[in-house]
Amino acid sequence: MKLLQKALFIGLLSSSMSLIAGESEVLQAVDAASKHYEAGELSQAIAQLDYASTLIRQEKGEQVKLAFPAAPAGWQAEDAEAEVAGAAMFGGGISASRNYYNDEQRIEMQLMMDSPMLQAFSMMLSNPSMIAMSGGKLTKIQGLQAVQKLEGDQLEIQFLSPTGAMITLNGDKAVQSTMLALANAIDLKKL
Template identity: 45%
Template sequence: MICKRALFIAVGLALTPAAATADEITEAIDTGLSAYKDGDMSTAASQLDYASTLIRQKKAEQITAVFPDPMSGWEAEDAESESSGAAMFGGGISANRSYRKGDADLTIELVMDSPMLQSMMGMFNNPSMIAMQGGKLIKIAGNNAMLEEKDDRTKIVFVANNSALFTLTGNGVKTDEVKAYANAIKLDKLK
């Protein structure tokens, strides 16, 4: 029964590649639940892990909407995202987008749903910790943020919605421009 269902899923995916994601997730969950009820724990775990991975991939694709459009005079590359950052960030989703204006460049990185966020939130809630890190405490869209300025490099780090860590790194970019990009991040798109 499970082999037939898996074959049915594979054939269905081959015939409908673009629209398959939501149905593929539902099918994997249903297959996992059915296997669990039948006592087949290996298949249940495998299918539920598969569904979970597909959900994280879908979320990774959606979060790229948070990145701001390039400001006047700037160009931007397409945003990139991935849900395979588990080894580096202890789980979660990461995304980034790069901007360029002449010789200046700016990168915005986002990490979501990672266990490392708890330690970062503690730092932002304690201004003396930011000072010990060599940064200044500033506000970005109502969130505590750390600003570091060294030579021609400006870095802003902040946590939003208790689930998203943003790091903006500008080289040859004025601090006001990095702040403007930070404040232009579409935090309402975080889900």
């Protein structure tokens, strides 16, 4: 009986130590996927890997919110928000946004990354003729090629970060200089 109690105690101690050590859900899901794969349970393996990748995207989404700049003088900013789409929805990806406002104007900044849908924009941005045909005007943001489009009084600025994140700012043409200042203040290293 004492031998059984000792074995149970050691087993409980070992399992609690791994929990204390903080084995992440991501690693647990990857481990479960590996076991399902080895057992020939492919659907379960896929589900566990999808779960792990979604957890990683959620973690990255939280980190991405730190890339948004502070509100400029005379402006305020809402809290940044991030959303994660699993691989089953549009190939996955992360989107984040933050709104800036003052008494009269509003600027919306959006980030999208890790989505296969960004390839089309990347190809368009690398072709100045397509930009000109679509009514866009080329400019530079943090040394990167960007597009400004004006429809009525609404201005849109778009560019890609070196990591492939698409950054879009929307606002009234009257606040163009503030939009450009915000775009140049994004911490691209956090994307």
